[in-house]
Amino acid sequence: MFKTSMTIKGLVAGAALACGCIAFQSCDQSAEASAPAASPWARPFPMPHGYWKKTDEFYCFASGGQQGGIYVYGMPSMKLLSEIPIFNVDPRWGWTTSNPEVRELMTSPRTGEVLISGDTHHPVLSRTDGTYDGRWLFVNDKRNARIARMNLETFRTEEILWMENVEGGMHGFTSGPNTKLLVGNIELEAYPAKEIRDYVDVDIDMLKGPYISCVFGVNVAEDGTMKTAWQVWGPWQYDLVRAGWGESDGWFINTAYNTERSVNTVGMFKRPEDYVFYWNIESINRAIEEGKYITSEAAPEVPIIKWSDVDVYAAPCPLNPHGLDIDPTGRYALSSGKATTLIRHYDFRNVMKAIEEKNFIGEEFGIPIMDGAAVSGDMDTGLGPTHIEYDNEGYCYIGYFVDSDVKKVALGDPWDKKHGHEPWTVVDTIPAHYSVGHLMVPGGDTAEPYGKYLVIMNKLTKDTFLPHGPLICENHELYDIETIPAPLIDQMSLPPESHYAQGIPVDLITKRAKKVYDLPEESMTPGVEYDYDNKVAHVKMTAVRSFFTPDMFTVPEGWDVDVELQNIEMSLDMSHGWSLTGYDVMESIDPGENKHLEFTAERSGVFWYYCLWFCSELHMEMRGRMIVIPEDEWSKDLEWSALK
Ligand code: K7E
Numbered sequence: 076m077f078k079t080s081m082t083i084k085g086l087v088a089g090a091a092l093a094c095g096c097i098a099f100q101s102c103d104q105s106a107e108a109s110a111p112a113a114s115p116w117a118r119p120f121p122m123p124h125g126y127w128k129k130t131d132e133f134y135c136f137a138s139g140g141q142q143g144g145i146y147v148y149g150m151p152s153m154k155l156l157s158e159i160p161i162f163n164v165d166p167r168w169g170w171t172t173s174n175p176e177v178r179e180l181m182t183s184p185r186t187g188e189v190l191i192s193g194d195t196h197h198p199v200l201s202r203t204d205g206t207y208d209g210r211w212l213f214v215n216d217k218r219n220a221r222i223a224r225m226n227l228e229t230f231r232t233e234e235i236l237w238m239e240n241v242e243g244g245m246h247g248f249t250s251g252p253n254t255k256l257l258v259g260n261i262e263l264e265a266y267p268a269k270e271i272r273d274y275v276d277v278d279i280d281m282l283k284g285p286y287i288s289c290v291f292g293v294n295v296a297e298d299g300t301m302k303t304a305w306q307v308w309g310p311w312q313y314d315l316v317r318a319g320w321g322e323s324d325g326w327f328i329n330t331a332y333n334t335e336r337s338v339n340t341v342g343m344f345k346r347p348e349d350y351v352f353y354w355n356i357e358s359i360n361r362a363i364e365e366g367k368y369i370t371s372e373a374a375p376e377v378p379i380i381k382w383s384d385v386d387v388y389a390a391p392c393p394l395n396p397h398g399l400d401i402d403p404t405g406r407y408a409l410s411s412g413k414a415t416t417l418i419r420h421y422d423f424r425n426v427m428k429a430i431e432e433k434n435f436i437g438e439e440f441g442i443p444i445m446d447g448a449a450v451s452g453d454m455d456t457g458l459g460p461t462h463i464e465y466d467n468e469g470y471c472y473i474g475y476f477v478d479s480d481v482k483k484v485a486l487g488d489p490w491d492k493k494h495g496h497e498p499w500t501v502v503d504t505i506p507a508h509y510s511v512g513h514l515m516v517p518g519g520d521t522a523e524p525y526g527k528y529l530v531i532m533n534k535l536t537k538d539t540f541l542p543h544g545p546l547i548c549e550n551h552e553l554y555d556i557e558t559i560p561a562p563l564i565d566q567m568s569l570p571p572e573s574h575y576a577q578g579i580p581v582d583l584i585t586k587r588a589k590k591v592y593d594l595p596e597e598s599m600t601p602g603v604e605y606d607y608d609n610k611v612a613h614v615k616m617t618a619v620r621s622f623f624t625p626d627m628f629t630v631p632e633g634w635d636v637d638v639e640l641q642n643i644e645m646s647l648d649m650s651h652g653w654s655l656t657g658y659d660v661m662e663s664i665d666p667g668e669n670k671h672l673e674f675t676a677e678r679s680g681v682f683w684y685y686c687l688w689f690c691s692e693l694h695m696e697m698r699g700r701m702i703v704i705p706e707d708e709w710s711k712d713l714e715w716s717a718l719k
């Protein structure tokens with residue numbers, strides 16, 4: 076089963092796998108094949124303190140999917156570090172709607188509704204000159220067309236942009252080579268407001284479909300603030316997207332699997348080929364300058380442009396394409412149909428030539444169609460391709476859901492001088508357990524990939540792990556891609572369902588990561604103020620091992636309570652929290668952090684609040700009482716200051 080050219084590294088991991096055993100020491104077959112010490116992936120025992128911190132090379136930010144946030148783990152340890160809450164509520168990470176700042180982020184500007192769930196898909200690390208810079212992480216919510224921005228100093232969400240004019244279905248989402256412009260598209264076609272329908276002027280029927288959809292740009296200011304720059308509406312919907320760099324700088328490209336404009340599965344599968352679209356960003360800016368746009372009543376600041384007023388070109392792509400990914404030079408883009416074994420590589424030079432020379436084989440809705448064969452080449456390499464990542468050695472990694480493996484493919488010119496293989500051939504087949512979704516090479520979607528590792532994000536795990544009910548966890552598998560064949564290093568279970576992930580060198584994050592918040596200059600004076608006009612009790616409370624001050628406060632029944640909590644600890648890892656019995660209020664608060672919690676004291680009685688974390692030997696004692704007095708029994712003598 077093993078090729079003779081296999082390296083020691085590969086042999087160790089391969090043999091370990093063959094007997095279903097990862098611990099080399101206890102595995103007879105691997106002991107025969109090679110001494111355990113020969114593996115650079117063998118772990119020391121006993122485990123020295125701080126081993127993972129010293130050995131991890133990358134942070135991996137993986138979308139949580141239906142979990143609504145982001146998973147953070149270290150690589151190659153595959154140790155889960157954090158879950159960044161975004162579109163979900165998570166008191167462990169200090170993210171609940173009792174906090175008015177969080178609630179505001181989660182309130183729809185359109186409807187006023189507070190949404191506490193989402194579906195995160197594509198994490199996007201901020202970039203400078205085509206490579207990650209470690210400032211922010213953006214991610215889109217597929218369900219409700221939102222984009223969040225996390226600050227990587229605090230690993231917390233700072234901003235959520237609700238995409239204007241659309242109800243939902245934002246899927247493809249990425250950054251330009253510099254994070255001044257984010258681009259994305261709407262996957263689920265919309266039945267937009269009448270003004271947009273009229274302006275776009277293609278057939279659309281509320282009951283039968285078809286519908287229309289848009290691509291959008293979002294400007295990111297120096298401080299990270301996002302603002303929708305434009306929307307280009309047109310007859311189709313779009314799936315995944317990449318913004319060009321290097322040779323393709325100034326363009327973005329996306330796939331469309333439903334060029335049939337159907338509203339059901341069979342209908343979306345009628346054409347043997349759909350499209351990859353090439354969009355020129357400058358032409359969009361020009362359309363705005365020339366006033367070729369309208370705005371909607373709901374979003375007067377967002378220019379709505381017609382697809383026919385910008386430069387966009389289509390190239391055929393086999394049956395229902397999904398992933399579309401650009402190589403580090405920016406020259407090649409790879410995509411393929413989900414239900415064919417063909418993968419198509421588009422050469423940006425051929426695309427530009429076809430556009431310049433107007434070599435079109437036709438048009439649809441006025442969009443010129445390039446000859447697919449002229450701009451690209453095909454490989455027949457596997458079934459169910461979904462996504463592609465690149466390394467720094469001239470290879471790409473194509474994940475196949477149905478084949479359940481990853482094909483390592485040697486790229487064409489100029490990479491062939493580096494890797495020495497026949498271009499566009501498979502040089503390694505890497506098994507997946509099972510059914511690859513996205514896959515990730517650190518920096519694998521940038522102009523300068525870091526390479527070294529491949530994480531395969533498997534959708535199905537079947538019987539890989541212990542049973543835990545019918546909905547089964549996912550499997551992130553770590554491979555070493557520095558050798559051919561690539562050895563499997565580790566497998567990591569992760570709750571469902573991660574879509575894309577990005578890996579960034581640790582020092583880009585660790586040098587910025589906050590350990591404690593800065594306390595305000597003026598220290599807080601604990602106490603309670605009663606606002607009789609508005610029926611609000613303002614409670615100022617400090618938390619420090621092992622006290623809340625005040626540890627008792629009174630409030631008339633039915634009043635609103637606004638607790639300003641300050642954790643005055645300055646020590647590493649000394650988070651406290653505020654958990655209120657009988658109420659849906661529970662929130663973590665980190666060292667030096669200042670936070671508001673708001674709720675209504677709906678029921679009279681005595682309610683204990685206690686610290687959330689086991690912070691000290693007297694953690695259990697770190698508690699206090701909220702006493703809610705029936706309104707007709709309330710008097711000013713019951714105010715906190717009178718009782719204390
Ligand atoms: Cu293929 Cu949303 Cu990128 Cu899932 S998407 S896997």
Ligand code: CUA
Pocket residue numbers: 619620621650651652686687688689690691693694695697
């Ligand atoms: Cu503070 Cu436990």
Ligand code: CA
Pocket residue numbers: 332333334335343344345346348349394395
């Ligand atoms: Ca189709």
